[in-house]
Amino acid sequence: MDLMFNPSSSGNGEDLSSRRSVWVNGPVVVGAGPSGLAVGACLKEQGVPFVVLERADCIASLWQNRTYDRVKLHLPKQFCQLPKMPFPDSFPEYPTKRQFIEYLESYAMHFEINPHFNECVQSAKYDNTFDLWRVKTVDQGPAGREIEYLCRWLVVATGENAECVVPDIDGLAHFGGKVIHSSEYKSGDSFRGQKVLVVGCGNSGMEVSLDLSNHDAQPFMVCRNSVHILPRDIMGKSTFELAMLLMKWIPLWLVDKILLFFAWVILGDMQKYGLKRPNPGPLELKNEQGKSPVLDIGALAKIRSGDINVVPGIKTFYASSVELVDGVTMEVDSVILATGKVSSLTRMDIRKPHF
Numbered sequence: 518m519d520l521m522f523n524p525s526s527s528g529n530g531e532d533l534s535s536r537r538s539v540w541v542n543g544p545v546v547v548g549a550g551p552s553g554l555a556v557g558a559c560l561k562e563q564g565v566p567f568v569v570l571e572r573a574d575c576i577a578s579l580w581q582n583r584t585y586d587r588v589k590l591h592l593p594k595q596f597c598q599l600p601k602m603p604f605p606d607s608f609p610e611y612p613t614k615r616q617f618i619e620y621l622e623s624y625a626m627h628f629e630i631n632p633h634f635n636e637c638v639q640s641a642k643y644d645n646t647f648d649l650w651r652v653k654t655v656d657q658g659p660a661g662r663e664i665e666y667l668c669r670w671l672v673v674a675t676g677e678n679a680e681c682v683v684p685d686i687d688g689l690a691h692f693g694g695k696v697i698h699s700s701e702y703k704s705g706d707s708f709r710g711q712k713v714l715v716v717g718c719g720n721s722g723m724e725v726s727l728d729l730s731n732h733d734a735q736p737f738m739v740c741r742n743s744v745h746i747l748p749r750d751i752m753g754k755s756t757f758e759l760a761m762l763l764m765k766w767i768p769l770w771l772v773d774k775i776l777l778f779f780a781w782v783i784l785g786d787m788q789k790y791g792l793k794r795p796n797p798g799p800l801e802l803k804n805e806q807g808k809s810p811v812l813d814i815g816a817l818a819k820i821r822s823g824d825i826n827v828v829p830g831i832k833t834f835y836a837s838s839v840e841l842v843d844g845v846t847m848e849v850d851s852v853i854l855a856t857g858k859v860s861s862l863t864r865m866d867i868r869k870p871h872f
């Protein structure tokens with residue numbers, strides 16, 4: 518039987534060398550992003566042994582490898598800090614990418630969380646016979662070694678942004694220019710002087726378009742549908758904080774009306790620029806469809822000034838141009854797909870216990 522309990526590892530899953538099955542005397546946590554680290558810190562404080570499995574070669578790989586250089590948290594730091602260790606006082610209200618990563622690294626070090634890197638979870642199945650989880654991983658290295666972790670508890674902390682959404686748009690394969698997903702975008706520096714089609718108008722599409730414009734590129738941002746744009750701050754307070762505060766006292770629909778009133782006063786009517794608002798309010802939309810409102814950090818001013826152009830949905834790509842649903846065809850040099858990300862839960866085969 519390949520089930521090998523390993524008392525010498527004292528439940529921390531070390532000393533695996535050639536073994537294929539490892540007993541973890543506590544939970545297995547999948548993912549070493551902010552949530553996985555937070556779970557690890559809380560378990561550590563309680564003296565519960567655990568193992569964190571991470572497919573990348575570092576903690577917080579989304580932040581380290583799949584965000585652009587100038588990104589900042591767009592919610593104030595008090596809403597983004599992890600349990601038991603606040604952000605340093607010296608950090609600004611909206612920490613930069615570098616600061617956030619620095620904080621997460623010192624957090625992992627402080628709580629002595631040492632994830633098993635380069636181990637990608639393929640499946641997690643609950644074995645009703647033995648009353649334990651069987652978590653299968655594949656090493657991301659060339660050997661592709663497989664390990665099965667056996668544990669009684671499983672924490673999946675793989676986040677909502679694990680996999681890039683790359684839509685199948687007509688003709689895109691024939692487009693001759695550069696095509697990247699927004700998660701590969703680092704800076705507008707390499708797009709100077711180019712006409713760049715940014716597909717999608719969520720927070721990524723808006724922020725990438727702003728960054729492109731700040732680097733003397735000419736962004737065209739596709740808004741095929743509608744989007745809620747809110748100011749990041751309202752009268753010196755973050756919109757998020759204001760929304761959370763109001764929600765304690767008044768119903769969600771009324772908070773939505775208040776947010777939209779402030780958005781209208783501060784940002785004006787954006788419809789004339791091709792940015793229609795969805796019918797449900799911003800909080801209702803987030804609650805019911807998980808769609809985040811855009812928090813404006815400067816893109817709207819660029820849209821108003823004509824430095825960023827909003828265009829409708831895409832019909833077809835050609836070798837060096839794109840045809841839009843309104844019949845207009847325009848030459849573009851590059852395409853950035855700011856079309857979102859999804860959780861990796863559907864890729865992982867997770868079977869819960871049946872009682």
Ligand SMILES: NC(=O)C1=CN([C@@H]2O[C@H](COP(=O)(O)OP(=O)(O)OC[C@H]3O[C@@H](n4cnc5c(N)ncnc54)[C@H](OP(=O)(O)O)[C@@H]3O)[C@@H](O)[C@H]2O)C=CC1
Nearest residue numbers: 589590591684717718719720721722741742809855856857
């Ligand atoms: N500074 C920060 O903190 C930042 C935070 N984020 C967060 O990351 C998460 C992901 O954001 P983001 O990457 O913007 O993804 P989103 O899922 O929020 O937005 C995707 C956008 O792509 C559009 N889209 C998808 N497919 C197509 C298509 N085939 N043609 C045209 N448009 C298309 C969607 O339009 P439709 O609505 O019609 O489907 C939508 O506008 C969010 O929670 C966001 O708040 C992102 C960037 C910066």
Ligand SMILES: O=C(O)C(=O)Cc1c[nH]c2ccccc12
Nearest residue numbers: 592747756757760803808809810
């Ligand atoms: O950061 C995100 O992805 C969000 O969705 C933030 C968010 C959720 N609900 C809000 C209400 C007002 C402002 C921001 C948000």
